[in-house]
Amino acid sequence: MIALHNYLILSAVIFSIGVIGVLIRRNLIVVLMSIELMLNAVNLTFIAFSRYLGSTDGQVIVFFVMAVAAAEAVIGLAIIISVYRHRQSLDPQEMQLLKW
Amino acid sequence: MDTASFIFYLLATLLVIASLLVVFLRNVVHCAMALVTALLLIAVMFVTLHAPMLCVLQVMVYAGAIMVLFLFVIMFLNPGALEQQRGLWWGFGTLLAMMLAGVLVPLVATSDLPADPVAATELFGSPEMLAKSLFSDYVLPFEIASVLLLVAIIGAVVLAKREN
């Protein structure tokens, strides 16, 4: 059988890959997708724990994560559309209004 | 290697590959398709973890709705040019994330965790079980989640609507 460790390591790896995407991609949509990837890595952890601890709570939390992810995607994409309308660009490195 | 391990390692390998594709492909639509693949693989993994309901939800919500939304927006904006070259930052970010993995993996690997799953009942992961849990213990979070979704809808409409 596979131990819980394996799932956790897998999810840690996926999470880190998601972090790469967030850090290096110069397209906001891909950044958002990388965040989804990170969320899913966490989901995997929850489900694995739920399975190995025999508790429903992990699954319920994943359910909520999905709901929140849906909301986040909707709002995030809406913001991206607005940003694109104003700046004609999706590159996060070009958006530096917060720069001193 | 037994069947379960084989399936796990197969899925894990594919999942890592798909995730890497999400991050490193240059065409946005290809990224999205790689992400869809990754999500579907995770859904399969959910099944192996006795969470069929969440598998279906994963497919319906993530793959079926959220990712279609992503594609919709990609097509809506249709940014013609490929991404610009990433330069130095590219290597730095990757390095940083690899370091993160380098810390996270030993962290989870060394913790004291159950090695074998709890024997699952017939009902484990079924819609009934999830529903019972959701509508009794988690009814308040559930309602809050619904309000959150409502707010998200309104917010999206307000944000994406054009002012005239």
Place this chain on the structure above:
Amino acid sequence: MKAESPELPHEIMELQMGPSHPATHGTIKFNLKLEGEKVLDCDVEMGFLHRGFDKSCEQATWTQVIPYTDRLNYASSLINNVGYALAVEKLIGAETPPRCQYIRVIVSELARIFDHLTCCGMAASELGAITVGFYMIEAREMITRIIENLTGARLTVTYVRIGGLKHDLPEDFAARVAATFTTIRRLLGDCDSLLSRNRIFLDRMSNVGVISKESALDHSLTGPILRATGVDYDIRKAFPYLVYDKMDFEVPVGSHGDNYDRFLCRLREIHESMRIVEQALKQLPVGPVWIDDPRFVLPEKEKVYGSIEGLMHHFKIIMEGIQVPAGETYSAVEGGNGELGFYVVSDGGGKPYRLRVRPPCFIAMGAFAEMIKGYMVADIVPTFGMINMIGGECDR
């Protein structure tokens, strides 16, 4: 490139519809500016089917022009024949015998039914109601058979001659027409119940492609499009020609100027046309179908083959063409799509010096941008369909 204006130019999509696009039956091209699916602007590009009708006519004898007119609005080629013949006859100053006039009325109305059935059927099938389209095409096919029986051709009939007709009606014409009309009425009833009150069809047609009465007049629109806005301008009533003043018929008018009114106008005109044909058949007098003027009429075949004078007569008319007195005139008939006018200039020779057709759907296409602005891409289909642009007539 940053957009300074609050207008968001990048969201406007330029779409080129046509020239080979299912909605643009006939070859025409719309350069659309879209915002989402909304049409912001539409530039009509035409001329893909330009054959040089005017120029060709200047090279042909007066009689040889008749086949060219067949190919203008090929859905109502008989009306084109009649209109051209009337224009030349007006220049000549000749009046055809009553039987000829009645027959011309009959064939004109048959052609009108043909035209309207084509228009409505195609519009319906383009909206997805293919079955109804086929029903109308079936009805049209019956008209085609009558025309074939009468003229020997289905579309390019070349039936009317300057000063007469190719030949008289066949024996069983009235009976055939009566039988056909019964079937057509039944089919139209079917279409009515399947389509005219169909909720989806109504939603697609009504309040789409609206043009106001003033704007329609401003754009020189004629025919069903103008009448759908509520103007009862019909050449047959306004400037009666042939024997239309002896016919009892109504000019259906709409009120909104939208596609649905245009559709209904055409449907009702089919019924009116059938009434006219029936009346004309009833009143049809006996007599010759040719004017009695050898300058313009070919001699009978016996004379051609039997006498030298007859042969010479025939030769002169065929080779040199009939000699139309010098002058210029304009004569209009009510075509399928509106006022079909012929402006004829003669220098006294055997060929037209200048022959100008006033093409009703060419002018309607000028108003198309006005009709479609602000509606959706999908609305182009019914609007364009109800204009019934025929490439042969529009581009000539």
Place this chain on the structure above:
Amino acid sequence: MMSSDLLRWIPLIPLLASAINLFFGRAIGKRPAGALASAAVGASFALAFYVFWQLPASGVMRDLVYTWIQSGSFQINLSFQVDALTAVMLLIVTGIGLLIHIYSLGYMAHDADMVRFFVYLNLFIFFMLVLVMGDNLLLLFVGWEGVGLCSYLLIGFWYHDPNNAIAGNKAFIVNRIGDLGFILGIFILVAELARQGVWTLDFAELAKQVKLLSPATITLVTFLLFIGATGKSAQLPLFVWLPDAMAGPTPVSALIHAATMVTAGVYMTARLHFLFALAPATLALIAVVGAATAFFAATIALTQNDIKKVLAYSTVSQLGYMFLAVGMGAFGAAIFHVFTHAFFKACLFLGSGSVIHALGGEQDMRKMGGLKSHMPRTYWTYVVATLAIAGAPFTAGFFSKDLILWQTFSHGAIALWGVGLVTAGMTAFYMFRQLFMVFHGECRADEHAKAHLHESPAVMTWPLMILAAGSIFTGWLGAPEYLWGSRWDHWLEPIFGKVAHHGAVSTELLVTGLTLAVVAAGIYLAYLMYGKPGAQPASVPSGLLHKISLNKYYVDEIYDFALVRPFTLVAKFFASIVDPWVIDGAVNGVAATTRGLSTIWRGLQSGNVQHYAAMFVTGALALLAYYLGQLS
């Protein structure tokens, strides 16, 4: 202990009605909205009555709605309980509340904001019910604050007049001072109990665990709680807000500022009697404060000319009586006085409201008089209530006040008894002064008002009559032993224990006789000065004392001089010196420093989200690495 889901509906119905009126009131119209509000309170009353009826002799009914706060072993429930004490308060709140709602239907009929009025009123009923029904101190505090809020809203109901708004503010601020004490008391109580390992605020649990506390703690806690009570129940020195609170509509004065809310302090002490009983020092203080308040307020009431002000000071005075009783440890007597007082004071307020209504808003007694013939029903109910408050024999006030005085006397607090006795006389005097000035003699109203004099409509007079009846008969429940005995004490026995009777019946009769004599003297004096034909109520001799009394001992001025002015001065000092120089200087200095430093650091602020994310990851990395190091 019984459990019943019914209880929650008693407060919830008014809340629902309030919500409905709040959102749909305008849509359903003024009168239906008022009717709905009244019906809701009526329903609550019916339920309360049912509960009262069902309540087992020594039992407690309880309704756990849900667990509100759960933190470790500390658990606060949103739960309601009804015991004998609460049942009485329930009946008072819903019963009097119902009558006043009905009365308000008439009184507020011409007000454009009637819907809002009923929204507030229902909300008040809700909070008051939470206050009396809550089974723990926190819930009581919620109700406590809620009624304070409603009181503020209703005092400032006609907020277009700045004075009303100011009065509302005053009530609110003065209450805050008391509430500070109150909440401090709760904190200390929780903290001290927690130190003993007990995490609770439930009354039942508190009563069990109170022994764990040291006497000093109890004294401190009770003292702080009492400060809260002085604020809410308008005791010295925090009574100043109540007379000003008369700015609100009269039904509000009757309901909130006479019958229910102001007695919350008394209720609170009674509810926590087990705590107070262990703090003799606090009790003594309460008694002294109560007696002093009673006397002090009565002296002010002697000379007031505003019909509602008189009643307001009389309320303060009567509340003093209640606290006097509390101070004596006679909680039952205190609650009994709350009960009877609710009836006759509500009746008086509503009667005065009726008068004000009839005179088109006139409140100055010098411009009244001779209304007896114009408003017979108002007059007679007023007479009954006046007699009751004055303590005429066999009226409610007689029994309750007499009980308090007797308890004081029998506890040996002769000095306090003396004060109470004099106050009783003064009460009789000023009440009859008012009666005579308003209803007897010649009408001094202007012509315009005279022309409009009319008896109030039935919706207003019927509650008056019911309350008048109550002003007489409710007292009979608590008759002394020498008459037919007190059912009241019997009823409250499970809560306060058996009432001990000291002293002989003869002594008691003697004391009662003495009281009656003083009361009679007061009435007679009033008759002489104001009621006798030919008396000139407007031109009563004025001396220094009269002037002091008329100006309420210049308490407001003293407060203004002693507290408000110095505060303002200090504030001005801070505003003109400290703020611009010290604080702004410091702030600007910090800003300048920051700016100086930030020129160095702002290189980090690239504005690029991904750079921030990278820093974030670096931080997380560091933390995780540290954690990993700890592990291995």
Place this chain on the structure above:
Amino acid sequence: MIVDLAIITLKAVLVVAMVLNLAGVLGWIERKGSALIQDRIGANRASIFGFAGLGLVNTLIADPLKFLTKEDFIPPKGDRFLHTLAPCMALFPALVTFAVIPFGDVLNFGERVINLQVASLNIGILYVFAMGSLGVYGIVIGAWASNNKFSMLGGVRGSAQMISYEVAMGLSVIGILMVYGTLELQDIARDQGTLIRDLMPSWLSFLTPIVGWLPAWGIFLQPVAFILFFTAAVAETKRIPFDLPEGESELVAGYHVEYSGGKFLMFFAGEFAEIVTAAGLVTTLFFGGWQVPYLMRDGFHFPWGGTLLLPHLLIVLMQVTAFTVKVVFFCWVQILLRWSVPRFRYDQVMRLGWKMLLPLALLNVAVTAIWIIAAQ
């Protein structure tokens, strides 16, 4: 173990073959059917050695052959990989959805009890929706990969339409789920074997003589849900009156305008497979699935008293036949619909979905809930 695997494989192959063949047959039926409606002859050109009489078989072979021999055109600026992937993604969900639809009750084969359903999932209907939601990808990806504005418009329309109608479809099914209390389609089908009189609450027993003899099919218990579901299902198959993504007269062919040959065949087959799936779902949810009225496991038990015992194999055969007939019937209904009504406009479709179907579905759920509580 091996036998089980073999049985499952056999079932799967059988079902996929059935769906694909039915889809192929439907292609012919559609031509012939439309011809029937429109007074035409219809497809009559495919012949084997000059023999055109077997139109069905000939067309069934000729059509795919024709498609497969055509040039496979990929737009030069399109995305080669995704352009190829898209038709597979369109066809795949339509085919696998049928896995959870039962086509018969159990088949007793000696000791072995074979469930006549490819996969018995306790989340059955959700699986259907999950697969349905994947169907969008075929369209969106195909539209994008074609690099054509018309197909892009079609793809955008398609994705919006499918997501919208999925919501309405899901909500309309809730009523059925509430009535039968399960997500598993085989159980739903089984539950429809009872009669309405067994479900009638006591206070409605006076209606029993009138309607009690009806089988407890979804159509009788949830008529509104049926209408909503069927409408949404037609919209999901993207056929007239909902064929906006194709919209041949306005968008040429919408999302598959740049497809030809085998890939177009896959889109085409996918559409027909969706029709079959939709018909299967409607049958299973609302028309008793494989149930033949009054046919129990041992034979007919008529409500008016008669009993007719039948051999087991015959019963299974009758059930499978009944299921097939019902599915074909609903396929035919959809074809009939396609040739009868005009096409909606995009905004009208959206309005219908969100402003009509969705509220009605919600209302249906509420009413059903009240009914269920009242009936208890």
Place this chain on the structure above:
Amino acid sequence: MADASPQLQHVQDKLGAKILSASEPQGDDVIMLDRAGLRDSFRQLKEDPDLSFNFLSDITAVDYWQRQEPRFEVVYQLVSLTNRRRLRVRVGVPESDPVVDSLTPLWSGANFLEREVWDLYGIRFSDHPDLRRILLYDEFTGHPLRKDYPVNLCQPRVPERHVDGTFVDERSKNKLQRLQKTLAKKH
């Protein structure tokens, strides 16, 4: 001219000197108008309540090459919907200066008709909002309905026009470039 119909007489009275000549061939009312101030004349024809020729039916032109001067004639067909009358207006245009006032401000319908006349006859219309070729393509040389246009004249073949927003792939682009080169050689 003397026996002009009442209608024509009426028009003559109204427009006066603007009318160069009037005639009634075959019962039609025909007037020749002065090219100067043409739009004002038409405005009067359209808006004068007595005339109210409110409907522009057609615009065309005739080339009387080597037959009469001025060489071109632009012919307008007007209809009065209220009076049910037709009027034909002819305007002479010299070859040296083929410009006429555009009627588009008066009738939007004149837009396409004038474009067609420009396309086929090369007569320009001043103040026309969008005077492009309509039936023929932009690269067409000459105006084919002129009598001096040879019937058998070859027109240039033109490559596919690249319009912004259309997709032209590399292969087709190369093909186009080759085509352009060969075309360039020929000319």
